[in-house]
Amino acid sequence: MIAFLRNTWRGLTSMRTALTLLFLLALAAMPGALLPQLSLNAAKVDEYVAQRGWWGQLLLKLGFFEVYATPWFAAIYLLLFTSLVGCLLPRTWEYFKQMRAKPVLTPRNLSRMPHHAQAELDITPDEAVAKAQKAMRGWRMETGEGTVSAERGFLRETGNLVFHFALLGLLVSFALGKMFNYEGQVIVQADGGQFCNGGIFNYDQFRPGLRVDGTDLTPFCVEIGKFSAEYLDNGQPVGFKADIRYQSGDDLASNTWRPYALQVNHPLRTEGDRVYLLGHGYTPTFTVTFPNGEKRTQGIQWLPTDQLTLASEGATKFDPPGITDSETRRKNQIAVTGLLAPTPLLHGNILNSKFPALNDPMVAVDVYRGDLGVDDGRGQSIFSIDQKMVDQGRLQKVARKNLALGEEIALDDGTKVRFDAVNDWVSLQVSHDPTQGYVLAFAILIILGLGVSLTVKRRRVWVRATRLEDGRTLVEVGGLARTDQAGYGEEFTRLARAVLNEEKS
Amino acid sequence: MPVNETFATYSDWLYRSALGVYFFAILLYGVEQAFSRAPRKAEALVGAGGPDILADAPKSELTRAERIGRMGAAMTVLGAVLHLGSLVMRGLSAGRAPWGNMYEYMSLLCLAAVVTWIVLMAKFPIRRLGVFVLTPILVLLFIGGTVLYAESAPVQPALRSYWLVIHVSVISISSGVLLIPGVTSILYLLKDGNSDRFPKLPSADVLDRMSYRTTVLAFPLFTAGIILGAIWAEAAWGRFWGWDPKETVAFVSWVVYAAYLHARATAGWRGRGAAWINIAGFALNVFNLFFINLVTSGLHSYAGL
Numbered sequence: 001m002i003a004f005l006r007n008t009w010r011g012l013t014s015m016r017t018a019l020t021l022l023f024l025l026a027l028a029a030m031p032g033a034l035l036p037q038l039s040l041n042a043a044k045v046d047e048y049v050a051q052r053g054w055w056g057q058l059l060l061k062l063g064f065f066e067v068y069a070t071p072w073f074a075a076i077y078l079l080l081f082t083s084l085v086g087c088l089l090p091r092t093w094e095y096f097k098q099m100r101a102k103p104v105l106t107p108r109n110l111s112r113m114p115h116h117a118q119a120e121l122d123i124t125p126d127e128a129v130a131k132a133q134k135a136m137r138g139w140r141m142e143t144g145e146g147t148v149s150a151e152r153g154f155l156r157e158t159g160n161l162v163f164h165f166a167l168l169g170l171l172v173s174f175a176l177g178k179m180f181n182y183e184g185q186v187i188v189q190a191d192g193g194q195f196c197n198g199g200i201f202n203y204d205q206f207r208p209g210l211r212v213d214g215t216d217l218t219p220f221c222v223e224i225g226k227f228s229a230e231y232l233d234n235g236q237p238v239g240f241k242a243d244i245r246y247q248s249g250d251d252l253a254s255n256t257w258r259p260y261a262l263q264v265n266h267p268l269r270t271e272g273d274r275v276y277l278l279g280h281g282y283t284p285t286f287t288v289t290f291p292n293g294e295k296r297t298q299g300i301q302w303l304p305t306d307q308l309t310l311a312s313e314g315a316t317k318f319d320p321p322g323i324t325d326s327e328t329r330r331k332n333q334i335a336v337t338g339l340l341a342p343t344p345l346l347h348g349n350i351l352n353s354k355f356p357a358l359n360d361p362m363v364a365v366d367v368y369r370g371d372l373g374v375d376d377g378r379g380q381s382i383f384s385i386d387q388k389m390v391d392q393g394r395l396q397k398v399a400r401k402n403l404a405l406g407e408e409i410a411l412d413d414g415t416k417v418r419f420d421a422v423n424d425w426v427s428l429q430v431s432h433d434p435t436q437g438y439v440l441a442f443a444i445l446i447i448l449g450l451g452v453s454l455t456v457k458r459r460r461v462w463v464r465a466t467r468l469e470d471g472r473t474l475v476e477v478g479g480l481a482r483t484d485q486a487g488y489g490e491e492f493t494r495l496a497r498a499v500l501n502e503e504k505s
Numbered sequence: 506m507p508v509n510e511t512f513a514t515y516s517d518w519l520y521r522s523a524l525g526v527y528f529f530a531i532l533l534y535g536v537e538q539a540f541s542r543a544p545r546k547a548e549a550l551v552g553a554g555g556p557d558i559l560a561d562a563p564k565s566e567l568t569r570a571e572r573i574g575r576m577g578a579a580m581t582v583l584g585a586v587l588h589l590g591s592l593v594m595r596g597l598s599a600g601r602a603p604w605g606n607m608y609e610y611m612s613l614l615c616l617a618a619v620v621t622w623i624v625l626m627a628k629f630p631i632r633r634l635g636v637f638v639l640t641p642i643l644v645l646l647f648i649g650g651t652v653l654y655a656e657s658a659p660v661q662p663a664l665r666s667y668w669l670v671i672h673v674s675v676i677s678i679s680s681g682v683l684l685i686p687g688v689t690s691i692l693y694l695l696k697d698g699n700s701d702r703f704p705k706l707p708s709a710d711v712l713d714r715m716s717y718r719t720t721v722l723a724f725p726l727f728t729a730g731i732i733l734g735a736i737w738a739e740a741a742w743g744r745f746w747g748w749d750p751k752e753t754v755a756f757v758s759w760v761v762y763a764a765y766l767h768a769r770a771t772a773g774w775r776g777r778g779a780a781w782i783n784i785a786g787f788a789l790n791v792f793n794l795f796f797i798n799l800v801t802s803g804l805h806s807y808a809g810l
Binding site: 015016018019022023025026029030032033034037039040067068174183232236237238239240263264265266267274276278429431433436439440443444446447450451454 | 658659661662663665666668721722724725728729732735736739740741742743744745746747748749750751753754756757760761763764767768770771773774797801803
């Protein structure tokens with residue numbers, strides 16, 4: 001049993017296994033780049049699975065749409081890191097032993113070394129040794145009777161160990177981050193809209209880490225002021241900026257607001273959380289004047305369907321006022337749906353957008369009246385009406401018209417729908433990751449360790465001076481690069497030249 | 506910032522000139538490769554031992570083929586200068602770092618490959634391989650200059666960051682350097698096992714050492730490029746790593762190059778195995794450049810064309 005365990009451990013920590021695991025890791029990571037992933041685009045995964053039938057279902061079951069969360073992916077990297085630990089422990093032990101060890105004794109036959117040079121000189125062996133010592137200043141050296149053995153380049157192993165330990169540290173920090181991080185997205189109206197990080201229900205979308213239940217979010221609030229976008233003539237955006245105010249930490253108690261210019265690439269960093277400007281769009285405002293003279297005004301974000309021209313679609317929904325009977329109320333709900341063109345382009349009556357900025361915006365609206373189906377307990381998209389209600393005839397299209405700002409449309413029962421204004425909305429992302437600082441620190445160590453271990457070479461030089469019968473001295477120099485020979489030749493030649501000359505040091 | 510059309514025109518003109526000069530260099534290298542005799546056995550051994558062979562060769566013994574090869578090398582340098590000029594002009598015309606779209610990115614990548622090649626030519630007696638190295642570079646430049654060509658223009662807000670200057674340049678340059686070991690590893694596979702085969706190629710040992718030394722130079726750079734990308738992603742997308750397709754394939758090719766370095770130290774994988782892995786690494790980089798940019802969609806796609 002012990003033999004089995006020992007053999008398994010040896011097998012696992014061998015370089016060959018590590019190599020195999022590296023290949024497996026590379027292979028296993030690939031589907032994540034080739035197949036749509038749930039974490040990036042869930043809708044695309046649904047579409048992909050639906051199109052492939054049983055094959056798609058099988059891939060789904062095997063986790064191919066969430067590769068990096070699957071047990072098989074985890075198994076590979078955990079095995080790899082176990083193998084790494086098993087390789088590193090003995091190496092670290094060896095490393096500390098070697099740090100204290102003396103350079104190995106001069107071998108008997110230096111001419112067998114990959115690098116070798118010799119000369120007969122008119123100096124004494126002691127002088128030759130002194131010269132060798134001088135030439136190899138900075139090397140770890142051991143002087144014997146007529147010999148010098150020197151070694152250099154221990155930093156290589158230092159760098160190598162630092163690199164591998166930093167890799168371990170990075171993985172652990174990354175894993176801890178996945179426990180305690182959270183990330184949420186929310187759309188906030190510009191010109192006064194507020195968002196407070198009070199709980200997950202304030203978000204449109206929230207992705208908690210494994211150990212986050214949403215009760216302990218970092219408290220802070222932001223208020224969106226003016227949003228501004230700058231475009232080139234061809235519609236390509238140049239810059240987005242949202243002037244915001246925020247309060248966090250002690251400012252919450254004292255109700256102090258601090259200004260910040262939120263921009264792409266310039267998130268707000270406060271109290272360990274970050275707030276990002278992800279996108280923006282338009283919110284048309286409509287006022288419905290009901291037959292009894294009562295007015296209701298609504299503005300809700302519409303969704304950009306064309307990222308270049310920001311032509312947007314959406315549905316602004318109204319409840320008739322003053323009706324207490326829920327049956328009657330439900331038969332008279334109103335929805336204004338259609339297309340918003342920030343800069344209108346009309347082909348006859350067909351409206352489209354030709355530019356993303358607001359220049360006399362227009363809407364092409366379909367007004368629906370009837371039961372919106374918002375009371376049946378199921379959630380529905382804020383960007384559209386429930387098509388089923390339309391198909392069942394419970395929601396009917398009662399008007400269609402293009403409206404410029406201030407224009408209105410009159411329905412058959414005297415209800416009027418007016419297009420009042422267009423405002424901006426911004427979509428924000430809040431991110432929290434308590435360990436990303438450690439990840440960065442380990443990443444820097446990775447680069448440093450790698451740089452050192454791949455540039456420094458571990459190499460040895462031996463010098464032996466032997467008195468010959470004629471009174472001259474035979475000086476031999478031998479050299480060996482322990483890791484890879486490349487580039488050692490030049491250095492050895494230089495050293496040998498410094499040792500093998502007639503000058504007395 | 507408005508685009509300076511004059512500089513943009515100069516840039517395009519220099520790009521085309523560089524392509525022409527590279528093409529001429531390939532012809533010259535090809536002539537040398539075709540008409541020079543294979544080195545005698547003894548010579549080949551000296552070549553394997555160290556980089557001194559070129560310096561030691563007496564000038565008077567230069568054959569006509571060798572002189573043509575030297576012209577090819579000179580043409581390569583001239584091409585690199587024009588190529589650099591084209592990038593500088595592009596940068597001046599758009600008022601930003603000249604690697605904001607795929608055309609410019611590939612141009613920088615190829616320049617890095619050419620410069621690496623010039624440095625290697627000075628260190629190893631391998632000038633005649635120029636035809637094999639410059640041909641893929643010329644193909645990439647040709648694709649970049651035709652199918653993927655993009656007018657000089659400002660970039661999107663997300664790319665307006667000093668990280669564009671740092672991250673993209675480091676990744677592009679390291680990928681360019683990695684093109685060289687990709688090519689020499691293929692040549693290694695052709696040569697390995699039988700030193701009489703393809704007698705005009707340098708010995709397998711020289712090819713292996715060239716591959717290793719360039720990979721070792723580029724790998725830390727590539728690592729740094731990925732990490733710099735992660736730092737930028739944290740500021741731009743809200744997380745430092747999100748398995749975006751481009752990130753994933755970069756990670757995979759990083760793992761493959763790491764495997765290459767380990768394979769060179771593992772019995773049974775040295776030599777042919779390692780060479781295959783290096784080729785796989787470069788193939789992944791090419792895949793990441795073309796397939797991931799052009800076919801899949803991800804956060805990096807705005808770099809698109």
